[in-house]
Amino acid sequence: MLEELQLPYQLHMLPFPPRAKARWFLDENPLGTVPLLVQGDVRMTESAAMCQYLAAIHPSAGLEVAPTHPAYGAYLNWLHTSDATLTFPQTLVLRYGRFEPAERQQPQVVEDYSRWFLARLRAVESAVAQNEHLCAGRFTAADVAVGYALLLAEHLGLNAQFGPATQAYWQRLQQRPGY
DSSP: OHHHHTOOOOOOOOOSSHHHHOTTHHHHOTTOOSOOEEETTEEEOOHHHHHHHHHHHOGGGOOSOOTTSTTHHHHHHHHHHIIIIIIHHHHHHHIIIIISOGGGOOHHHHHHHHHHHHHHTHHHHHHHHHOSSSBTTBOOHHHHHHHHHHHHHHHTTOGGGOOHHHHHHHHHHHTSTTO
C-alpha cells in the first residue's frame, strides 16, 4: 500500500514468527504479529485496516471509495475479504505445511485448507471475469489487499489452480509500478 501511495517508509525485517524469535518485538506489538504499522501515535496491526487507513488519509491517490459512492459497500467487503476470507485458510496451510517441525506437520490440514482457499477464490474469479478490478470500476486499496492474498497463494504453489480470470487479474496487479 505504501508503494502504491509512493510514500517513504522504513521496513524492518524480523525472523518468523517474531513472537518466538524476536521477543523484543512484543514491546512494540504485544500480539507479536506482523505487520505493524507505526505512524506517529498511530499503531496498527491489522493489514486490511492499514490499507483502509492509508487510503483514507491520502485521498488524492484515489485508492479509497467514498462512503457516498454506490460501490462503497463492495469496496469494504473486498478489502476485508482479503484477510478474513482469503488469507485465513492460507495461514493454516503455512503453519501445518511449512512452519511446524516435520513431526507436527499435518498434510490433511494443508490439503483441506488449500481447497477451502480455492473455493473462496471463486468470488474473485467471478468479479474479475466481468471487470478489470474488484470494485468501483478502478484500482483501489481492495485490490492491494486481495493482491496480497494472491501473492501468498503463489508462494504456496496454489496459483496454478487460479481460474483464468483470476490469473489475468493477478498478472495485471503484478504489472503495476507499486507491485
